[in-house]
Amino acid sequence: MNRSYEVMFIVRPDMPDEDLNKLISTLESSVTSAGGTAKSEVWGKRRLAYKVAKFNEGIFVLLVIEAPGGAIVHEVERRLRVTEQVIKFITVRTDEELKRLEKVKKIRESRKKTSAAAPVTPATPEAGAEPAPTAV
């Protein structure tokens, strides 16, 4: 059971690039060494909507993690908490959402196929189990 997470964290704007890359590679290696995959995306400097740690700007970094179990992400969060340059972070679990999107996509595909064959709305058993709005 692979869970997918997204960790977005903000780093103080006056942090040098090499330190930032070092931090990211440390986090990524901690994930991969524990048996998960990590992908990072640096969004760059952005204005913050409110003052965080007396800063008005920050460097946003997104880390996409796929790991079996939650211990790895706990470890990443712990590291972020300890690092002084990181001023904010949020972890979002994304596997349930992706599952739901897949389901919806599949239903849409099956609908398209049956509607191409005959103009009848298919009352498929999948549609019955799905709670999302089908009456689009």
Place this chain on the structure above:
Amino acid sequence: MADEVKAPSAPAASGGTDARGEGRTDRGDRGGRGPRPGGGPGGPREGGRKYFRRKKVCKFCVEKIEAVNYKDVRLLAQFVAESGKITPRRLTGVCTPHQRRLSKAIKQARNIALLPFAGRAQ
């Protein structure tokens, strides 16, 4: 609520006296802007304030946007008022499941300083 009782002593609220005279139980606005939802057709200022609601459609259902991410600030900012508050769905016409997801995404975005909690986003 006490202001409504003092109707004769508020000459500036002439626009609203008609609305108040109809005996609505809601707290009416003083400026005669229009009835609160629950009243009959009146000031058509913002969509969704009358019975008929102008057939407002859910933007997400129409454009088939399934995933509402906390990261796309531009999309989320459309559903946030100037004060930073989340606009109710009777004004935006969003359907319930999408409003729930949207609200969750907005709260996540607020936590990560992409959207403000209060005040305009600079």
